[in-house]
Amino acid sequence: MSRFRLSDQPIDxxxxxxxxxxxxxxxxxxxxxxxxxxNAGRLVQRLDYQAYVPLAQTEGExxxxxxxxxxxxxxxxxxxxxxxxxxxxxxxxxxxxAAHRDAAFAACRYIIDEVKQRVPIWKNExxxxxxxxxxxxxxxxxx
Amino acid sequence: MSRFRLSDQPIDxxxxxxxxxxxxxxxxxxxxxxxxxxNAGRLVQRLDYQAYVPLAQTEGExxxxxxxxxxxxxxxxxxxxxxxxxxxxxxxxxxxxAAHRDAAFAACRYIIDEVKQRVPIWKNExxxxxxxxxxxxxxxxxx
Amino acid sequence: MRYNILYFASLRDGxxxxxxxxxxxxxxASQLYDExxxxxxxxxxxxxxxxxxxxxxxxxxxxxxxxxxxxxxxxVSGG
Amino acid sequence: MRYNILYFASLRDGxxxxxxxxxxxxxxASQLYDExxxxxxxxxxxxxxxxxxxxxxxxxxxxxxxxxxxxxxxxVSGG
Numbered sequence: 001m002s003r004f005r006l007s008d009q010p011i012d013x014x015x016x017x018x019x020x021x022x023x024x025x026x027x028x029x030x031x032x033x034x035x036x037x038x039n040a041g042r043l044v045q046r047l048d049y050q051a052y053v054p055l056a057q058t059e060g061e062x063x064x065x066x067x068x069x070x071x072x073x074x075x076x077x078x079x080x081x082x083x084x085x086x087x088x089x090x091x092x093x094x095x096x097x098a099a100h101r102d103a104a105f106a107a108c109r110y111i112i113d114e115v116k117q118r119v120p121i122w123k124n125e126x127x128x129x130x131x132x133x134x135x136x137x138x139x140x141x142x143x
Numbered sequence: 144m145s146r147f148r149l150s151d152q153p154i155d156x157x158x159x160x161x162x163x164x165x166x167x168x169x170x171x172x173x174x175x176x177x178x179x180x181x182n183a184g185r186l187v188q189r190l191d192y193q194a195y196v197p198l199a200q201t202e203g204e205x206x207x208x209x210x211x212x213x214x215x216x217x218x219x220x221x222x223x224x225x226x227x228x229x230x231x232x233x234x235x236x237x238x239x240x241a242a243h244r245d246a247a248f249a250a251c252r253y254i255i256d257e258v259k260q261r262v263p264i265w266k267n268e269x270x271x272x273x274x275x276x277x278x279x280x281x282x283x284x285x286x
Numbered sequence: 287m288r289y290n291i292l293y294f295a296s297l298r299d300g301x302x303x304x305x306x307x308x309x310x311x312x313x314x315a316s317q318l319y320d321e322x323x324x325x326x327x328x329x330x331x332x333x334x335x336x337x338x339x340x341x342x343x344x345x346x347x348x349x350x351x352x353x354x355x356x357x358x359x360x361x362v363s364g365g
Numbered sequence: 366m367r368y369n370i371l372y373f374a375s376l377r378d379g380x381x382x383x384x385x386x387x388x389x390x391x392x393x394a395s396q397l398y399d400e401x402x403x404x405x406x407x408x409x410x411x412x413x414x415x416x417x418x419x420x421x422x423x424x425x426x427x428x429x430x431x432x433x434x435x436x437x438x439x440x441v442s443g444g
Contacts, residue, residue, distance in 0.1 A: 192364065194364075195292065195359065198341050234365070255365060264362055265294055265360065265362060265364070280361055285295070285330075
């Protein structure tokens with residue numbers, strides 16, 4: 001039961017959230033990362049995600065396992081898109097269910113922060129005017 | 144455009160989240176409160192929510208307005224169920240979209256915390272064995 | 287004075303009704319609550335309740351007027 | 366020794382390919398990167414990259430073996 005997944009197809013957030021349900025879960029926190037039309041003052045038209053798939057899979061699972069160990073969770077899952085995305089597309093989804101909301105909020109935040117820092121996925125933004133560029137974890141351009 | 148709503152019908156989380164979308168929004172955080180099968184060591188079978196509807200509406204809107212003022216949000220909404228709910232039912236939904244995730248997480252947490260403290264809604268838990276009881280904001284029993 | 291009193295949660299259970307028309311000499315909300323507490327045998331102490339008048343929260347020193355809709359609100363437990 | 370080198374992001378653009386088979390005398394990953402950097406004109410300094418060997422992160426003092434799959438990973442930007 002792989003809880004971290006890379007997907008080249010649109011993410012179905014509602015189905016993913018439902019799968020976290022359990023009679024003992026009182027709280028569910030989700031994070032959705034959407035493609036914005038602007039970054040660092042430049043107009044973004046679309047973007048591509050590239051991934052080192054097997055290592056991204058391993059590292060993503062490791063992050064979810066860390067979250068389960070650190071926080072009192074019922075369940076958690078994460079899906080990250082790869083390939084070409086348009087403005088408004090859902091790029092990454094994180095969901096956490098727990099008995100109580102403290103753990104659910106903290107774990108959801110932990111997972112998205114770690115995914116952005118550690119999982120080998122790269123974002124290439126395409127700007128108005130035809131330029132494009134790879135980004136750092138803080139969304140500043142590479143070089 | 145009323146963003147806080149009391150509903151005696153099931154909440155459609157997916158539709159609510161989609162309504163928060165905007166080309167300038169890069170993050171969406173949602174909180175779902177689900178009916179648990181246990182509270183303070185007692186088995187819960189179902190529950191009823193009662194509300195002072197007009198005041199709950201006003202106070203809910205006020206909380207959302209506070210969140211919009213304190214945090215850099217794109218949009219936010221909240222729906223709370225009233226009436227009879229079963230284990231696993233979605234009791235309250237909070238959604239926040241923002242350019243960045245810091246604001247989205249902080250505002251979502253702010254809203255659910257304030258709703259639980261301030262909005263005149265009361266939870267009556269029905270326990271295995273036929274007893275029932277009204278609860279305080281920290282889910283301890285009244286008296 | 288005449289008030290329309292609204293009851294919720296444990297007070298609704300205690301009064302056995304959602305609301306009632308009440309005739310009282312008290313314009314002070316604490317005194318009005320004491321009167322209703324004795325009538326219905328409420329166990330909740332006034333200090334644990336919030337006051338709402340005409341659909342808005344009010345402080346306990348708010349002076350009531352004839353025809354007001356008055357609610358004594360037990361600790362809330364939404365969410 | 367023979368390595369299968371994987372390229373991502375800016376290094377993929379610089380090399381003009383996803384991967385390549387490379388013959389090298391270097392078992393030291395830093396020296397291997399320097400060799401490839403000169404060959405392809407990469408601008409990224411080694412200190413900005415993470416090393417992965419056979420699908421797992423590795424430290425830069427990890428000694429490479431014949432047949433290893435080696436990836437030099439630019440700063441990531443998922444999410």
